[in-house]
Amino acid sequence: MERPRLGFWFEFASTYSYLTAMRIETVAADRGVDLDWRPFLLGPIFARQGWSTSPFNLYPAKGRYMWRDMERLCETLGLPLVMPDPFPQNGLMAARIAHAGRKDPWIGAFVRAVYMAEFGEGRDISDPALLAGLLTDLGVDAPVLLAAAEKPEVKIGLRAAVSEAETLGIFGAPSFVTADGELFWGNDRLEDALDWALRLTD
Template sequence: MTLQRPKLSFWFDFGSTYSYLTAMRIETVARDRGLDLDWRPFLLGPIFNRQGWSTSPFNLYPAKGRYMWRDMERLCEEAGLPLVQPDPFPQNGLIAARIAHANRRAEWVGAFVRAVFMAEFGEGRDISDPALLAGLLLDLGADARACLAEADSIEVKIGLRAAVAEAETLGIFGAPSIVTEDGELYWGNDRLEDAVEWALRIVT
């Protein structure tokens, strides 16, 4: 009898600082603990808009924003990750999200997600630039031209919008969010280990 491998769904927004921290380690954590990983890029903007927010709450509430950037400095130093505050913040991650959504089953999707986050928060580069994304895809051996064309297709645009609607149905209100197969929701980089333990616990 083959035991079922538990699965985690990793919901992330490329503009999210704490998603950067989780994205850089979640694939390794999942592999080491014997879990399958479902990459779920989505957009926080529409969810924020429905709450009356026109931008990140870290911009709307300056004290919260100052704390977040200092917290990121501490956490990135601890993790050995570079940190550069991108300008503007948050970055426009729409094209990157479409690419990741369309290729979320590809073997290279994890490497692509990490490369985008590193370019953004590790180097302060503009991830809305198609040329930057094309270069990252080429570095991974992916067909950059085909990926960019697919990202502009109506099917992928509709698919990403549906992902946002699904996120809301799951109760997701921020990123990173990790959802186990029984629908348990964990929000934040610091909840990854808790999500892993729950996912392992529910497997029969």
């Protein structure tokens, strides 16, 4: 019988995606669910809503709540939290690299490393030198991946991923999509999404 799969849609600028990225690979493996790593960009989706930045910036009360919520959750999970400046970060290059390597064995470790640099250390993830260093630390050929991120097919592929996300009804990150198209949104819905994915193979 084919193993259940779950699409993990994440945006590198997303705070709650940080929480999910740091645990999803272990949790999914424990449940016997395979992951499809789906980096995408929320900026174009937000722009079509008339938003020029994160809603956490547009609505200050919501932003204050989110950062306090992140403090509580990171403390519970044992994760460091540093607010990056600026927020949201420009994760375009990181997303292109992740898209290019989304099926490679190092993808999970790379995604976690980017999120840790961003929200755990407050570093600028738009810096190619930072991304190159993260790739090198993972034993990946950084110049090859940085070059791949600039290839037209990768740029087009990432744009297509944004369009696919919209078609699936995705409006925020993290989001999870099961094989039958069921959509779950938010770090706190990860376990529900895994349960649904497992139901499909019962």
